[in-house]
Amino acid sequence: MTADSTDAFDPLEILRELKWVGYVVVGALGRVIHGSGEVTDGVDIVPATNEANIRALEAALEELNARRRDGAPLDLERSLATQPVLDLVTDAGGLKIVPEPAGTRGFDDLRRDAHTEPLGSGLRPQVASIADHARMLAALNREQDREILRRVRRMVELDRGRSRGWTLER
Numbered sequence: 446m447t448a449d450s451t452d453a454f455d456p457l458e459i460l461r462e463l464k465w466v467g468y469v470v471v472g473a474l475g476r477v478i479h480g481s482g483e484v485t486d487g488v489d490i491v492p493a494t495n496e497a498n499i500r501a502l503e504a505a506l507e508e509l510n511a512r513r514r515d516g517a518p519l520d521l522e523r524s525l526a527t528q529p530v531l532d533l534v535t536d537a538g539g540l541k542i543v544p545e546p547a548g549t550r551g552f553d554d555l556r557r558d559a560h561t562e563p564l565g566s567g568l569r570p571q572v573a574s575i576a577d578h579a580r581m582l583a584a585l586n587r588e589q590d591r592e593i594l595r596r597v598r599r600m601v602e603l604d605r606g607r608s609r610g611w612t613l614e615r
Contacts, residue, residue: 548584
């Protein structure tokens with residue numbers, strides 16, 4: 446099966462192939478897992494950049510039949526060192542690899558507050574905290590993200606309130 450951006454998106458298949466890779470889910474899928482009402486057609490990850498993890502990521506990308514959306518050859522190590530976002534298409538849909546998202550210092554920074562989220566079928570990816578999602582959106586400072594950022598900040602407020610024992614009154 447070959448895929449392009451119009452084929453079906455299967456985020457669980459992408460995450461399943463990444464099972465031996467150290468990464469944190471970010472972007473729209475990360476916010477959806479936290480409960481946002483967004484719709485997405487891709488998975489965005491921030492990988493650990495140590496040598497063993499890069500090798501595991503290369504193997505997973507091969508299994509997913511990953512290729513660059515721009516058609517250039519896929520040289521993972523070089524791309525991670527020189528590009529802010531590596532935009533790939535796989536047989537299961539879009540995959541963006543972001544070594545250091547805006548407003549963060551990369552994997553170790555995001556992993557600190559990430560949550561392990563059970564998605565079924567034994568999948569339990571690390572997902573960046575909703576506060577870190579707000580931080581990344583604010584740092585991007587893009588017009589198209591303003592409404593999403595407003596909603597994500599509200600989710601942060603609700604999450605903090607819940608941790609302080611607030612209850613919703615009817």
